[in-house]
Amino acid sequence: MSAVREVVLVGGGHTHIQTLRSFAQKPPENSKISVIVDVPLAVYSGMVPGFISGQYSKEEIVIDVCRLAQRANARLVIARVVRIDPENQKIFLENNEEISYDVASFDIGSTVAGLEVSGVKEYAVPTRPIGKLCHQIEEVIEKESHGNIQDSVSILVVGGGAGGVELSFTLENRFASLGFPTDVTVIEKSEELLLGYSASIRKRILSHVKRRGISIKRNLEVCEVLEDSVVLNNGQNLDFDLLIWVTGPWGQMVFKESGLATDRRGFVLTRSTLQFEEYDNLFGVGDCATLAEAPSTPKAGVYAVRQGPYLTHNLYNWLEGSPLKNYHPQGDFLTLMNLGNGSAVGGKWGRSFEGRWAMKLKDRIDRKFVANFI
Numbered sequence: 001m002s003a004v005r006e007v008v009l010v011g012g013g014h015t016h017i018q019t020l021r022s023f024a025q026k027p028p029e030n031s032k033i034s035v036i037v038d039v040p041l042a043v044y045s046g047m048v049p050g051f052i053s054g055q056y057s058k059e060e061i062v063i064d065v066c067r068l069a070q071r072a073n074a075r076l077v078i079a080r081v082v083r084i085d086p087e088n089q090k091i092f093l094e095n096n097e098e099i100s101y102d103v104a105s106f107d108i109g110s111t112v113a114g115l116e117v118s119g120v121k122e123y124a125v126p127t128r129p130i131g132k133l134c135h136q137i138e139e140v141i142e143k144e145s146h147g148n149i150q151d152s153v154s155i156l157v158v159g160g161g162a163g164g165v166e167l168s169f170t171l172e173n174r175f176a177s178l179g180f181p182t183d184v185t186v187i188e189k190s191e192e193l194l195l196g197y198s199a200s201i202r203k204r205i206l207s208h209v210k211r212r213g214i215s216i217k218r219n220l221e222v223c224e225v226l227e228d229s230v231v232l233n234n235g236q237n238l239d240f241d242l243l244i245w246v247t248g249p250w251g252q253m254v255f256k257e258s259g260l261a262t263d264r265r266g267f268v269l270t271r272s273t274l275q276f277e278e279y280d281n282l283f284g285v286g287d288c289a290t291l292a293e294a295p296s297t298p299k300a301g302v303y304a305v306r307q308g309p310y311l312t313h314n315l316y317n318w319l320e321g322s323p324l325k326n327y328h329p330q331g332d333f334l335t336l337m338n339l340g341n342g343s344a345v346g347g348k349w350g351r352s353f354e355g356r357w358a359m360k361l362k363d364r365i366d367r368k369f370v371a372n373f374i
Contacts, residue, residue, distance in 0.1 A: 005102040005319060008034045008091060009074075010081055012042040012065035013107035014301055015285040017373055018308030019315065024071035028319050033074035034099060036091070040066040040078055043130045045301045046366045052137055053170035053340035054177060055363075061134075063373045081108070084258040086279050103318055105283035105311060106268065110249035110299060113265070114158075119225030124245040127163055140242050141174065152181040154239055156230060158222055159246035160188030162197070162300075165205055166338050167244055168214050173340030185215040185238065187222060187230075196298065200352035201335060204345045249287055249299040263290045272326040274311055281318070285311050294329050302333045305369070336362040 007028060009016050012035070023033055047061040069076040079093040084104075091099045112126045120126070125136045153175050157164045168184050175182040186193070186209075193209075193216065194202050209216060217232075224231040229239045251266025261269045261277045267290040269277045276282040277292060286304035291297055310327040317324050336346040336358060344359035345352065 003030070005031045006034065006100055007031045007315065007319070008036065008099060008101040008104040010036045010091065010104060010106045011108035011286075011288070012037045012040075012063070012068075013109055013286040013288075014042075014044070014304035015307045015311050016105065016107040017042060017063055017065065017068060018305075019105070019312045020065070020068040020072050020074070021373060022312045023074065024068065026316075027073065028316060031319060033069075033072055034077060034101075035065065035069045035072075035074050036077045036079060036081060036093070036099065037065055038078065038080045039129075039131055040064070040076065041131065043134060044366065044370050045130055046362075047370070048130055048134060049166040049170040049338040049340065050363070050366075051134055052167065053173045053338065055338075055340075058134065058138075060367075061370070062131075063370060068373060081254055082257075084254065084260065084282075086258070086260070086276075086282060089281070101281070103281045103283070103315065105274075105285065105315065106288055107284075107286045107304070108252055108254075108288045110267070110287040111252060112245055112247050113250040114222075114245065114247045115250075117222060117225065119227075120222075120245055123225050123227055124158070124243045127167070127244065127246040128249070137171075141178070152183050153241050155182060155184045155242045155244065156238060156240040157184065157186045157244045157246060158230075159244075159248060160186050160190070160193035160216070160218075161246065161248060162194060162335070162337060164188075164244070164246040165193060166340075167246060169208070169212065170338060170340035171242070171244070172212055172214060183215075184213075185217060187217045187220055187232070187238075189219065189221045191218055197335065198347055198350045198352060200350060201337075201345060201347040204352050204354055205337070208339055208345070252288055255288075263295060265290075272328060273314055273324040274307065274327055275314075275324075283311060283314065291327075291329065297329045300333070303329055306330065336365070338362065 041062040050056045051061050082094050083092040127133050157168045172184045221233045222230045223233045229237050255268040268284045269292050270284045270289045274283045285307045287299040314324040334348045345354040346358045
């Protein structure tokens with residue numbers, strides 16, 4: 001009988017939870033599985049705007065990685081990975097523990113760009129990690145609820161991508177539903193919101209921005225964050241009660257600090273088989289990795305979800321010594337943006353649509369995905 005192999009999954013992202021479910025149904029032969037996560041509950045990113053708007057409870061948007069690990073008869077380790085030693089096949093944790101592997105996969109998500117800007121770490125609420133974002137938003141809402149309801153709540157959202165747009169709408173709706181006058185401003189460093197999306201979607205979103213009274217400041221960047229205000233690169237100061245930092249994804253430091261090949265933003269580089277460029281027994285999926293053949297692929301959950309069957313197949317086959325499948329990202333995907341008021345704007349292949357039916361469609365898709373892991 002061949003030696004038992006150590007299979008290690010680091011992170012509980014949208015791809016790994018699918019692999020864990022498959023391992024529970026069909027355990028890999030002659031293998032011991034370990035799962036390393038910094039928190040045992042994985043937040044499904046597609047439902048976070050709905051949670052912020054008050055549409056979902058916390059329990060409805062989380063997936064219990066601990067329970068999935070138990071079903072897969074996997075050891076669960078709750079810790080943060082600080083270094084990878086690919087030559088000696090070891091993963092080092094913040095508690096000084098080390099875990100050996102024969103094959104390992106990373107699905108640890110990303111952080112946000114611009115955290116080095118003065119004051120951001122102290123006073124801003126970054127959108128990643130997502131679980132921490134949800135907790136901090138709830139704390140702010142609780143704090144404001146005990147304040148003077150006559151006071152206007154000033155919300156600054158730094159970043160005009162899809163995440164910033166959805167959070168602008170859903171935060172405005174949440175505070176308005178609580179009876180607070182709310183002033184929402186989006187600060188975007190480019191000329192346009194939603195760069196990379198169709199002109200049709202942008203037109204619809206801008207129409208709702210105007211209707212909801214959300215302000216847009218284009219071609220501007222935050223160069224310093226103070227306790228209750230930001231300083232823009234044109235010298236202007238803007239006050240805030242809540243500052244959301246959604247400036248786009250940035251790679252986790254562990255890959256670069258481990259000497260692994262990364263792109264300029266720190267995402268580990270992978271081949272179409274989802275293996276690291278330099279190591280056949282290391283895999284990277286979801287937002288933490290960049291496909292060398294498709295480096296401009298957006299860091300969006302739909303790609304992580306689509307990678308699930310490929311990673312699962314390739315891990316089984318790697319263990320069996322069989323050929324691996326190549327993953328190629330889809331050219332376009334269905335966009336559905338939550339407006340926070342029961343409606344959504346969506347689009348695909350350059351066309352767009354909107355309405356309450358679009359939000360019902362999004363809700364059905366999201367709930368179906370989460371239900372797969374209950």
